[in-house]
Amino acid sequence: MAGSAGPFGGKGVIMLDSDVTRANPEDARRQLVDGLTSRGWITQPQVAAAFAAVPRHLFTPAGTSLETAYADTVVITRRGPDGKATSSISAPWLQAHMLEAARLRPGARVLEIGSGGYNAALIAEIVGPAGTVVSVDIDPQVVANAQDALSRTGYDRVRAVHADGEHGFPPDGPYDAVIVTVEAGDIPPAWNGQLTAGGVLVVPLRLRGHTRCLTLVRRDDHLIATASVQCGFVPMQGDGRDPVRRVPVRGDDAILSLDDPTTQVSADALRAALDGPRVEMWSPVTLAMSMGAAFEALHLFLASQPRPYGILTVDRDRTAGLLDPQDRFCCPTLLTADSLAYLTLRRHDDEAWQFGAHGFGPDATTLVRDLLELLTVWDQHHRDNGSPCITVHPAGTRLPDTERLRLLVPRRHTLTAITWPGGRR
Ligand SMILES: C[S@@+](CC[C@H](N)C(=O)[O-])C[C@H]1O[C@@H](n2cnc3c(N)ncnc32)[C@H](O)[C@@H]1O
Numbered sequence: 001m002a003g004s005a006g007p008f009g010g011k012g013v014i015m016l017d018s019d020v021t022r023a024n025p026e027d028a029r030r031q032l033v034d035g036l037t038s039r040g041w042i043t044q045p046q047v048a049a050a051f052a053a054v055p056r057h058l059f060t061p062a063g064t065s066l067e068t069a070y071a072d073t074v075v076i077t078r079r080g081p082d083g084k085a086t087s088s089i090s091a092p093w094l095q096a097h098m099l100e101a102a103r104l105r106p107g108a109r110v111l112e113i114g115s116g117g118y119n120a121a122l123i124a125e126i127v128g129p130a131g132t133v134v135s136v137d138i139d140p141q142v143v144a145n146a147q148d149a150l151s152r153t154g155y156d157r158v159r160a161v162h163a164d165g166e167h168g169f170p171p172d173g174p175y176d177a178v179i180v181t182v183e184a185g186d187i188p189p190a191w192n193g194q195l196t197a198g199g200v201l202v203v204p205l206r207l208r209g210h211t212r213c214l215t216l217v218r219r220d221d222h223l224i225a226t227a228s229v230q231c232g233f234v235p236m237q238g239d240g241r242d243p244v245r246r247v248p249v250r251g252d253d254a255i256l257s258l259d260d261p262t263t264q265v266s267a268d269a270l271r272a273a274l275d276g277p278r279v280e281m282w283s284p285v286t287l288a289m290s291m292g293a294a295f296e297a298l299h300l301f302l303a304s305q306p307r308p309y310g311i312l313t314v315d316r317d318r319t320a321g322l323l324d325p326q327d328r329f330c331c332p333t334l335l336t337a338d339s340l341a342y343l344t345l346r347r348h349d350d351e352a353w354q355f356g357a358h359g360f361g362p363d364a365t366t367l368v369r370d371l372l373e374l375l376t377v378w379d380q381h382h383r384d385n386g387s388p389c390i391t392v393h394p395a396g397t398r399l400p401d402t403e404r405l406r407l408l409v410p411r412r413h414t415l416t417a418i419t420w421p422g423g424r425r
Contacts (some may be wrong), residue, residue: 003240005248012059015365016021017285020095023249025055025057025066027054027214027381028057028066028067028070029052029053029056029070030049030052030070031070032051032056032070032072032092033048033051033052034269035072035409036048036072036096036225037090037175039093041093041096041097041100042096042100043100043167043410044100046125047096047099047106047122047126047311048080048124048239049125049126050099050122050125050126050230051092051096051122053125054118054122054125054153054155055153055231056069056070056089056092056118057069057070058149058152058153059089059116059146059153060075060077060089060115061075061120062383064347066182066266067236068186069124069180069280069413072091072092072093073091074089074091075088075089076087076088076143076371077116077142077195078139078142079087080348082394085234086115086139086234086237087114087117087139087142087234088116088138088234089116089119090116090119090181090233094213094229094231095119095122096104096222097126097213097276098119098179098181098202098213098300099123099126099179099228100328101200101202101213101215101226101227102177102179102200102202102215103177104123104126104127104131104176104177104419105126105176106126106127106130106131107127107128107130107131108126108127108131108132108176108177108246109127109131109132109172109173109175109176109177109196110123110127110131110132110133110134110175110176110178110179111134111135111136111168111172111173111175111177111178111179111180111194111308112133112134112136112180112181113136113165113178113179113180113191114136114137114180114182114233115135115136115137115143115146115160115181115183115235116137116142116145116146116181117145117146117147117149117153117155117160118149119135119137119152119157119179119181120133120146120150120155120158120160121150121153121155121158123179124155124157125159126311126425127196129157132172133158133159134157134158134159134160134161134169134172134175135159135160135161135267136160136162136163136164136236136283137160137161137162137163137164137170137206137220137239138162138164139162139237139411140162140274140304140338143160143161143384146158146160147160151165151375153319156157157299159172160224164237164238164239165180165182165236165240165245166188166190166236166238166239166240167188167190168188168190168191168193168194168241168347169194170190170194172197173194173302173418174193174194174195174196174198174258175194175196175199176198176199177195177199177200177201177202178191178194178195178200178201178202178203179200179202180201180202180203180204181204181233182204182233182234182235183204183206183211183232183233183234183235183236183238184204184205184236184240184242184412185205185206185215185236185240185242185244185259185411185413186204186207186240186242186412186413186414187203187205187223187392187414188239188240188413189214189229189413191203191220191333192223195218195227197218198217198218199217199218200215200217201214201215201216201217201218202214202215203319204231204232204233206244206259207300207303207390207409207416207418208259208260208298208303208304208409209244209257209258209259209303209310209311210230210299210303210330211230211231211233211298212218212225212228212229212230212231212309212390213229213230213231214228214390214392215228216228216309216392219365220318221393221394221397222391222392222393222397223391223392223393224389224390224391224392225389225390225391225392226251228358229392230296230385231297238278241361242411242412243260244257244258244259245257245259246258247265247267247270247310248267248316249267249270249271249274249340250271250274250319252315252325253314253315253318253319254274254312254313254314254315254319254323255272255309255312255313255314256310256312256335256340257311257312257313258310259310259311260309260409261410262308262389262410263308263309263310263335264308264337265336265337265338266337266338269337269338269361270338270339270340270360270361272320272338273338273339273360273361273362273364274323274360274391277343277360277364278322278358278359278360278364279355279358279359279360279364279365279368280282280312280344280356280357280359281357281369281372282346283354283355283356283357283367283372283375283376284376285354285355285375285376285378285379286348286352286353286354286355287352287355288351288352289351289353290351292315294383295326295327297383297387298332298343298375298378298383298384298385300388300418301331301374301378301382301388301420302334302343302371302374302378303332303407303410304334304388304407304418304420305374305407306406306407306408307334307370308334308335308336309332309333309334309335310335311330311332311333312325312331312332312333312340312342313328313329313330314328314331315328315330323342323358324344324358325343325344325358326342326343326344326345326355327343328342331342331343334360334367334369334370336367338361338362338363339359339360339361339362339363339364339367340359340360340361340364340367341357341358341359341360341364341368341370341371342357342358342359342369343355343356344356355372355375356372357371357372357373357375374424381420382391382420382421384419385421388418388419388420388421389417389418389419389420389421390413390416390417390418390419391413391416391419392415393414393416393417394414394415395410395411395412395414395415396415397415399415399417406418406419406420409410
């Protein structure tokens with residue numbers, strides 16, 4: 001998928017008036033632009049003009065209704081043998097965000113990694129005939145479909161190429177913007193290396209299982225994020241494939257995802273832990289029900305702790321009463337090798353939720369207390385205090401010691417640092 005921002009994330013979904021969309025794609029496009037503009041995803045006139053011009057419905061699979069084509073959601077276009085999506089047309093809100101973040105101008109040279117045609121056509125509208133748009137995809141069928149749709153809609157000047165985007169596309173570089181439309185676990189040297197001096201790299205980067213669409217610009221020997229938005233994308237294939245480890249802890253009803261080579265657990269011990277008692281404690285920290293988007297920052301804060309960490313995903317119906325995480329798709333979980341504690345939530349009153357933690361295993365009490373303590377730190381120092389600074393350095397860089405709270409995510413090519421404002425803890 002490309003676009004999901006979690007159950008509480010994003011700025012709401014635009015559902016189109018079905019009578020209008022059935023009647024007329026131009027009206028549907030106008031409605032989409034109005035919705036994206038009113039929710040703040042579109043602020044630049046050239047981006048609005050591109051969404052108004054490109055016929056999104058002509059890039060969707062045959063049989064897709066106009067309503068679906070112009071709703072502000074992802075449209076899946078390809079699935080793998082296991083039924084999981086391998087390609088999609090991203091949600092319009094996310095495409096608008098990425099296009100604005102890339103600061104595209106007429107005449108710009110742009111590389112899109114992960115194709116489909118529609119987003120490349122939007123880019124082509126913005127950079128105009130003097131610009132260059134190259135769109136690479138690892139799946140030859142996606143490339144063929146993109147070429148076909150681009151040619152039918154009059155955007156033949158987009159160059160759709162079958163290639164592994166891990167290596168960029170040197171023949172047409174350097175680029176003013178590299179826009180990655182597939183979830184990456186790392187940033188290979190080609191993406192930064194094929195940027196012009198003032199170029200922008202927009203990339204959905206997985207940070208300990210939480211994917212953030214980062215807008216990265218060069219600062220000395222590293223990249224610094226000027227914006228970060230929660231999102232979901234299909235994962236990268238090919239040479240840059242870097243899958244998250246999945247540990248079933250209750251058959252397939254509860255999966256622990258580990259996105260950090262330094263976090264090691266015993267799957268058998270965790271399974272056994274879930275057969276034991278549940279430790280449950282509640283925090284004085286509450287969250288107004290209207291403030292759902294705050295979960296995004298809280299999740300990244302909990303993931304940023306320099307300690308073993310995972311994400312719990314559960315089948316709510318089948319695990320209710322045993323596992324009741326705050327987020328059934330993506331719940332922050334503190335770990336030791338044989339114990340876990342996840343974030344939970346209960347209704348405090350008619351207007352607020354109350355946070356808590358549930359723990360299992362020999363270290364359950366310690367982990368639950370640690371989680372509550374982190375909630376207090378977040379509440380007192382970070383919830384109203386902006387987002388962390390995210391920087392990406394070449395692997396092996398030795399960063400100066402700092403008293404500030406910072407997590408380092410080591411990957412093959414890079415070292416990502418997430419630094420929170422204020423003092424340590
Ligand atoms: C979300 S889709 C792209 C969406 C598209 N840009 C659009 O118009 O909305 C992600 C694409 O990335 C492709 N992909 C996955 N790994 C890749 C890689 N290593 N290099 C290039 N493309 C890749 C998939 O085949 C898939 O088509």
